[in-house]
Amino acid sequence: NAGVTQTPKFQVLKTGQSMTLQCAQDMNHNSMYWYRQDPGMGLRLIYYSASEGTTDKGEVPNGYNVSRLNKREFSLRLESAAPSQTSVYFCASSEVVRTEAFFGQGTRLTVV
Amino acid sequence: RKEVEQDPGPFNVPEGATVAFNCTYSNSASQSFFWYRQDCRKEPKLLMSVYSSGNEDGRFTAQLNRASQYISLLIRDSKLSDSATYLCVVSGGGGSYIPTFGRGTSLIVHP
Numbered sequence: 001n002a003g004v005t006q007t008p009k010f011q012v013l014k015t016g017q018s019m020t021l022q023c024a025q026d027m028n029h030n031s032m033y034w035y036r037q038d039p040g041m042g043l044r045l046i047y048y049s050a051s052e053g054t055t056d057k058g059e060v061p062n063g064y065n066v067s068r069l070n071k072r073e074f075s076l077r078l079e080s081a082a083p084s085q086t087s088v089y090f091c092a093s094s095e096v097v098r099t100e101a102f103f104g105q106g107t108r109l110t111v112v
Numbered sequence: 113r114k115e116v117e118q119d120p121g122p123f124n125v126p127e128g129a130t131v132a133f134n135c136t137y138s139n140s141a142s143q144s145f146f147w148y149r150q151d152c153r154k155e156p157k158l159l160m161s162v163y164s165s166g167n168e169d170g171r172f173t174a175q176l177n178r179a180s181q182y183i184s185l186l187i188r189d190s191k192l193s194d195s196a197t198y199l200c201v202v203s204g205g206g207g208s209y210i211p212t213f214g215r216g217t218s219l220i221v222h223p
């Protein structure tokens with residue numbers, strides 16, 4: 001009973017490098033989300049996918065892209081990492097957008 | 113103004129104390145309300161949903177006041193293990209159902 005699985009758990013990037021954060025859920029949920037969490041800022045929505053085949057911007061989408069590969073998987077890509085993207089990234093899923101969300105364990109990303 | 117506002121605390125209370133947190137939200141059309149708990153360096157986990165009639169789960173009681181647009185969480189007989197950050201979450205309204213998180217309230221329960 002894995003729930004939401006994120007990889008990697010930790011990552012250090014150099015400025016300008018690219019990487020993709022992977023997220024998969026096994027709960028047959030329709031909606032998936034990417035949040036970032038910074039000290040004092042709480043959780044801020046980067047992108048979400050209300051259902052397979054759709055993606056939309058959240059509060060802080062600049063510098064990121066997403067792909068809803070299928071119903072299970074929702075990836076987040078940083079094309080050219082910047083130090084301002086140093087954060088903890090959480091993927092979450094829910095049955096539909098109005099129900100409670102279940103979170104992955106997070107990815108701690110440092111951009112130097 | 114942030115859509116969901118919480119007092120960041122920290123609330124520092126002794127074991128056995130009763131503590132209450134409030135959270136206000138700006139979208140009067142919001143439809144779903146939750147409290148999450150987040151331990152240090154861990155992911156948020158659902159503590160309880162909040163219903164219009166109020167609801168209780170053991171030592172935890174959640175209430176919703178739609179007229180004043182706030183939700184509350186009451187913890188009775190605090191335990192050391194209750195030390196965590198409590199996140200208020202609101203979704204729904206205006207065609208958008210995306211969960212919006214407050215910044216969290218930090219609770220420290222000491223012996």
